Amino acid sequence: MTRLRAGFNHDxxxxxxxxxxxxxxxESGAPYTSVYMYMLHGDMLVLEAYSGRDTDxxxxxxxxxxxxxxxxxxxxxNVGDVQGRENYIACNLFTKSELVVLIxxxxxxxxxxxxxxxxxxxxxxxxxxAVRQVAEALAVLL
Numbered sequence: 001m002t003r004l005r006a007g008f009n010h011d012x013x014x015x016x017x018x019x020x021x022x023x024x025x026x027e028s029g030a031p032y033t034s035v036y037m038y039m040l041h042g043d044m045l046v047l048e049a050y051s052g053r054d055t056d057x058x059x060x061x062x063x064x065x066x067x068x069x070x071x072x073x074x075x076x077x078n079v080g081d082v083q084g085r086e087n088y089i090a091c092n093l094f095t096k097s098e099l100v101v102l103i104x105x106x107x108x109x110x111x112x113x114x115x116x117x118x119x120x121x122x123x124x125x126x127x128x129x130a131v132r133q134v135a136e137a138l139a140v141l142l
Contacts (some may be wrong), residue, residue, distance in 0.1 A: 080121030
């Protein structure tokens with residue numbers, strides 16, 4: 001969080017701040033294979049930054065896939081096996097699990113942190129808390 005706050009205090013542009021958050025999370029290693037920041041623009045989630053594998057999914061409609069479901073329901077999503085999810089949108093062939101944590105300011109959803117992993121069911125309550133702390137910091141800094 002210290003590096004994020006330092007970036008904010010030095011007027012780091014939004015995209016760079018989001019990219020830094022992605023990189024810092026991914027640097028912690030497994031299970032973080034890729035980290036994506038999708039920000040909400042109307043009824044569309046737009047990829048604004050990431051660290052890890054490229055994805056063709058730079059726009060996701062609210063209600064579609066794990067990311068869109070998180071916004072539609074207003075609830076974080078921890079999917080231990082994405083193959084078992086009917087509406088899953090694959091970012092790549094290697095992803096086995098996904099954790100989506102909403103970035104909120106009060107009741108307003110600003111976007112989300114989408115963490116992909118090549119490991120089945122790796123996201124513990126501690127992992128969820130850690131990602132939620134980043135989301136809470138971003139909600140203040142954005």
